[in-house]
Amino acid sequence: MVGYLFSTLFFKKSIRELYSSLVDGGNATNWMSTAVKSHRRRLRQIASGSFLRRSKMFAVRSIRSLQFTFSQLGGTQQCLRSLSGSSNVVKKNDDMPLQMENPYKQPQKGCILCNITVDFKNVQLLSQFVSPHTGRVYGRHITGLCGKKQREIGKAIKKAHSMGFMSVTHKDPHFMKDPNICDIRHLE
Amino acid sequence: MPRYELALIVKAMQRPETAALLRRTVETLMERGAVVRGLENLGEKLLPYKISKHNERHTRGGYFLIDFHAAPGIVTGLLDHLERDIDVVRPTVLKNDPEPSNGPCCGPPVASKLQDTV
Numbered sequence: 389m390v391g392y393l394f395s396t397l398f399f400k401k402s403i404r405e406l407y408s409s410l411v412d413g414g415n416a417t418n419w420m421s422t423a424v425k426s427h428r429r430r431l432r433q434i435a436s437g438s439f440l441r442r443s444k445m446f447a448v449r450s451i452r453s454l455q456f457t458f459s460q461l462g463g464t465q466q467c468l469r470s471l472s473g474s475s476n477v478v479k480k481n482d483d484m485p486l487q488m489e490n491p492y493k494q495p496q497k498g499c500i501l502c503n504i505t506v507d508f509k510n511v512q513l514l515s516q517f518v519s520p521h522t523g524r525v526y527g528r529h530i531t532g533l534c535g536k537k538q539r540e541i542g543k544a545i546k547k548a549h550s551m552g553f554m555s556v557t558h559k560d561p562h563f564m565k566d567p568n569i570c571d572i573r574h575l576e
Numbered sequence: 577m578p579r580y581e582l583a584l585i586v587k588a589m590q591r592p593e594t595a596a597l598l599r600r601t602v603e604t605l606m607e608r609g610a611v612v613r614g615l616e617n618l619g620e621k622l623l624p625y626k627i628s629k630h631n632e633r634h635t636r637g638g639y640f641l642i643d644f645h646a647a648p649g650i651v652t653g654l655l656d657h658l659e660r661d662i663d664v665v666r667p668t669v670l671k672n673d674p675e676p677s678n679g680p681c682c683g684p685p686v687a688s689k690l691q692d693t694v
Contacts (some may be wrong), residue, residue: 534681550668551583551585551666552623552625552627553583553624554624555625556625558623
């Protein structure tokens with residue numbers, strides 16, 4: 389095991405400390421904290437990219453070996469935390485973004501007939517989607533309705549035509565002054 | 577029993593004659609086993625276009641709505657009977673079942689999973 393430790397030349401300082409503490413037979417908590425600190429510092433350095441030239445695999449291998457030794461010596465959960473990915477410990481990464489719902493989310497826009505029931509009896513409403521000159525039903529690109537409502541309006545208008553509620557060739561003169569919903573400008 | 581609506585356009589007549597017509601129409605419905613829920617008067621209006629019926633050209637007419645529950649089998653018989661009535665200009669029977677509202681209207685498609693995948 390000692391030879392294994394020596395093979396990781398990467399973490400000279402921390403390993404030296406370990407070995408010295410092993411030889412001394414010092415207090416467990418003492419050498420553990422310093423070793424952990426230096427280990428963490430090394431990890432941070434690696435994360436920042438200062439040791440980029442060294443192969444990452446080597447670093448990982450050496451870290452794993454350290455982990456192994458720590459676990460053997462009864463290492464605390466703390467030093468295993470950053471790499472092991474144990475599920476029972478909550479990961480606290482200060483740099484990563486928080487998961488939250490989009491704060492700039494706009495409320496969903498519906499079409500103008502969103503919660504309005506379309507009926508063949510409501511001739512005034514139906515007349516708003518019909519040309520005043522010819523009585524033709526406007527298309528979706530003019531009315532701006534969603535698919536469902538456009539179809540409902542179309543069907544209701546045809547029903548009203550056949551049942552004798554609404555005129556086919558013109559718009560009822562009483563409804564000529566209604567506000568213009570559709571995206572169309574009429575010549576005066 | 578499904579729910580129907582009879583949209584009746586009747587000849588422009590005096591009040592007692594219209595009342596008599598409505599009475600016999602509702603009686604016909606009840607004879608055939610329909611349960612009449614209600615009767616609405618939409619007023620006497622100018623027809624949207626001139627309608628020729630029973631050798632007459634009609635310009636004005638009275639609009640009535642009769643809401644009823646009936647067996648589906650009687651509908652054709654009822655329409656046949658109403659067509660023969662000379663005071664009725666245009667009878668129409670429609671289904672009137674209340675539709676269940678399907679969630680948010682006019683929203684974006686519910687299964688838009690493309691945004692979630694990174």
